[in-house]
Amino acid sequence: QNFAQLNTYTQQLNASTQKQFELLRQQLAELDAETKKITTTYQQPITKLDAIHQRLEQLENSTKQLNTNTQQQIQPLREYVTQLNAYTQGFNKNTEKQLEEFKYAIALLQTEMQNLAESLTQTEQRLSQEVAEKVKQPQVKITIPTPAKPQPQNTILHIQPSEAEKTETTQALPPVEITPPTPPTTQIQKSKSLSSLRGHTERVVSVAFHPNSVAPEKRILASGSHDKTIKIWRLDTQENRTLTVSEKVNSIAFSPDGKVLACGHDDKTVKLWDVDTEREICNFIGHKEKVYAVAFSPNGKIIASGSQDKTIKLWSLDEQKEIYTLTGHLDEILCVAFSPNNRLVASGGGERDQTIKIWHLTQDKFLTLKGKSGTLGRIYSICFSPDGTTLASGHQDKIIRFWDVETGREISNITGHNDEVYAVAFSPDGKKLASGSYDGNLKIWQVDTGEELNHITIGEGAIYCVAYSPDGKILATANGDKTVTLVNLESRTTQRYKDIEIEKGFD
Structure with a gap:
């Protein structure tokens, strides 16, 4: 309707303008004729010049009237164009919102299709197993004799065991003495294997070791805090250099060569810093909300960032x-991680998502991981094993889960924490897993057995991040009490069921 009215006004304007221009042409033609007469007969009386002047005044007045009429007719046209622009902007906003909802619907559909495919596969395997079992069962009717009325031997169908069955052990198993398990003991001690780095004024939420931190005198650790600073520590002297940023730091990561430090911020950016010069190299802008997680690819060419914008x-x-x-x-997105082969990125979602996704970068597809319990809660932390075959995750429901990267199936889980698991990290050899929880407890687990090897109470605040040094001898934690705790694993004996607590004020 707006376009139809606009077309009508345009036609009326054209018709009126044509009439005015036609009148103007006639007057110009008359003026031209008079000018020619003056040029050829300049001897004529000067009175004709007055007539020309009058004609020029009439022409000027006609032009002014034409401009006024044109402005009056153009004004409604401008109003309709303004209305049309407003309608177009509203349409664009609605379309963008619908596209966003459509993307979410597609993601849900992909997840449901994956679940359906897994269910069909399981059903097919179960049916195949049942059919195979029925085919293998011999259709033989066996009559068991009763002691009261023995039957002749030739009336019983005897099934002779095979040679393989004869060779199997037929002796009774020896009696097994079951000893009740000894209850776990708790040992409280002051340990020289623990030290703290102090200097931040707000909670420390992320720590990362320099990849070349092998020799004790070269160990470097970076810590990111909500006090809008990143500190780079020399562990032998506990001296630090401070990088000041404009917003809270949520995550940090060293490049594989240790020359660049990436950090994700509340201001929706990912910043890169030169570790040696302490200068900002680059500021990536693109996320619409806070950046919660950053990770370097093992080849150092790509950075992945997870954001509140989903x-x-x-x-x-x-x-x-x-x-x-x-x-x-x-x-x-609360956490991201690269696989050791550079081909996969894993990500963990918030409470309204409750899924882990493994993105195949070379195939443009993703795999959604679903646990045995159905609900995973928030996924706070994920990490790949050094060989890339297993993924570990820490959850809101206080459980640590292990996943098969290829199939996406849950392999096992650990339920030893009493609060939400905020951080998990594999040891460099992949045999142990460190985990930190909201209640300030650090635990070390044997991966293959799920056995708890160490339990250390760091403090009253939460543990937001854990990190192993490249040689696996030092374990660092980012704490809610504004400190970084260092655990010297070399000077500790690994003992099961032993809790080591730090006394208040211990440094």
Whole structure:
């Protein structure tokens, strides 16, 4: 309707303008004729010049009237164009919202299709197993004799055991003496294997070891805090250098060569710093909400970032720009991790999503991991094992889960924490897993057995991040009490069921 009215006004304006221009042409033609007469017969009386002057005044008045009429007719046209622009902007906003909802619907559909495929596969395997068992069962009717009325031997169908069955052990198993398990003991002690790094004024939420931190005199650790600073520590002297940023730091990560430090911030950016010069190299802008997690690819060419805006972005260090956006989660992204072979990115979602997704970067697809319990809660932390075959995750429901990366199935889980598990990290050899929880407890587990090897009470605040040194001899924790705790694993004996607590004020 707006376009129809606009067309009508345009036609009326054209018709009126044509009439005015026609009158103007006639007057110009008369003026031209008079000018020619003056040029050819300049001897004529000067009175004709007055007539020309009058004609010019009439022409000027006609032009002014034409401008006034044109402005009056153009004004409604401008109003309709303004209305049309407002309608177009509203349409664009609604379309963008519908597209966002459509993306979420597609992600849900993909997850449900994956679940359906797994269910069909399980059903098919179960049916195949049942059919195979029925086919193997011999259709033989066996009559068992009763002691009261023995039957002749030739009336009983005897099934002779095979040679293989004869060779199997037929002796009774020896009696087994079951000893009740000894209740776990708690040992409280002051340990020289623990030390703290102090200097932050707000909670410390992320720690990362420099990849070349092998020799004791070269061990370097970075810590990121909500006090808007990143501190780079020399562990032998406990001296630090401070990088000051504009917003809270949520996550930090060293590049594989240790030359660059990446950090995710509340201001929706990912910043890169030169570790040696302490200068900002690059500031990646693209997320619409806070950046909660950052991770370097093992080859050092790509950074993955997870955000409150429900997306994961991949950034190129060489080109210093965004190269891809991964969408599929239905809530904020709390953690991201690269696989050792550079081909996979794992991500964990918030409470309204409760899924872990493994993104196949070379195949443009993702795998959604579903646990045995059905609900996972928030996924606070994920990490790949050094060989890349297993993924560990820490959850809101106080459980640590292990996943098969290839199939996406839950292998096992550990239920030893009494509060939400905020952090998990594999040891460099992949045999142990460290975990930190909201209640300030650090635990070390044997991966293959799930056995608890160590239990250390760090403090009253939460443990937001744990990290092993490259040689596996030092374990660092980022704490809610504004400190970083260092655990010297070399000077500790690994003992099961032993709790080591730090006395208040111990440094």
